[in-house]
Amino acid sequence: MESTPTYDRLNQYGERLEDGDIILNLDYWDCECKQKFIHPINEDRCAICGFEQDECPSSRENEVNLFLGRV
Ligand SMILES: [Zn+2]
Numbered sequence: 001m002e003s004t005p006t007y008d009r010l011n012q013y014g015e016r017l018e019d020g021d022i023i024l025n026l027d028y029w030d031c032e033c034k035q036k037f038i039h040p041i042n043e044d045r046c047a048i049c050g051f052e053q054d055e056c057p058s059s060r061e062n063e064v065n066l067f068l069g070r071v
Contacts, residue, residue, distance in 0.1 A: 011061075023061035030059050038067040 031046035045052045
């Protein structure tokens with residue numbers, strides 16, 4: 001029996017789909033700021049809260065869409 005692991009599923013943007021309703025966009029990450037907490041993957045660190053990409057989770061797809069205005 002073979003089954004495709006859910007973490008290998010990608011959507012049309014090449015983004016990873018998580019179990020359930022959560023879709024992560026691996027091109028962005030969330031810092032700890034209350035606003036403007038979405039950072040592109042080429043930013044290592046948030047200048048405001050000081051969190052680094054390494055210690056932060058990937059952003060959720062729906063939040064990235066709002067951030068980009070891509071709805
Ligand atoms: Zn921040």
